[in-house]
Amino acid sequence: MAANQHATRSWWDRERQHFSLYVSQVVLSEIDSGDRDAAARRMQVLDGLPLLDVNDAARELAERLVAEHALPATAQDDALHIAVAAVHGMQYLLT
Numbered sequence: 001m002a003a004n005q006h007a008t009r010s011w012w013d014r015e016r017q018h019f020s021l022y023v024s025q026v027v028l029s030e031i032d033s034g035d036r037d038a039a040a041r042r043m044q045v046l047d048g049l050p051l052l053d054v055n056d057a058a059r060e061l062a063e064r065l066v067a068e069h070a071l072p073a074t075a076q077d078d079a080l081h082i083a084v085a086a087v088h089g090m091q092y093l094l095t
Contacts, residue, residue: 012045019093024052024084026077052090058083 023046031042061083065071071079084090 021049022052022088022090023049024081025054026080026084030077052084052088054080054084055087058087061087 028043028046028051031046032039058080062076062079065079065082066073066076071082
């Protein structure tokens with residue numbers, strides 16, 4: 001877990017300026033868990049990023065991704081991340 005956290009911090013330090021970043025409530029809920037001080041630091045990093053709506057279309061797509069085995073049933077949050085990005089037309093492009 002520590003290695004993953006280090007890799008994530010490194011990416012945010014070096015790469016975030018190359019992308020247009022967005023968050024959803026799914027992300028905010030995930031990073032708000034755990035140690036309160038660490039959660040506050042994570043929330044601060046995302047402050048000011050545009051928020052993508054977790055709407056009915058995203059929920060339906062996430063359910064379909066799991067129902068059709070594109071993702072395992074244990075990956076509900078991952079399915080919702082993917083669905084929110086797809087519904088809002090997010091693209092993985094360097095700026």
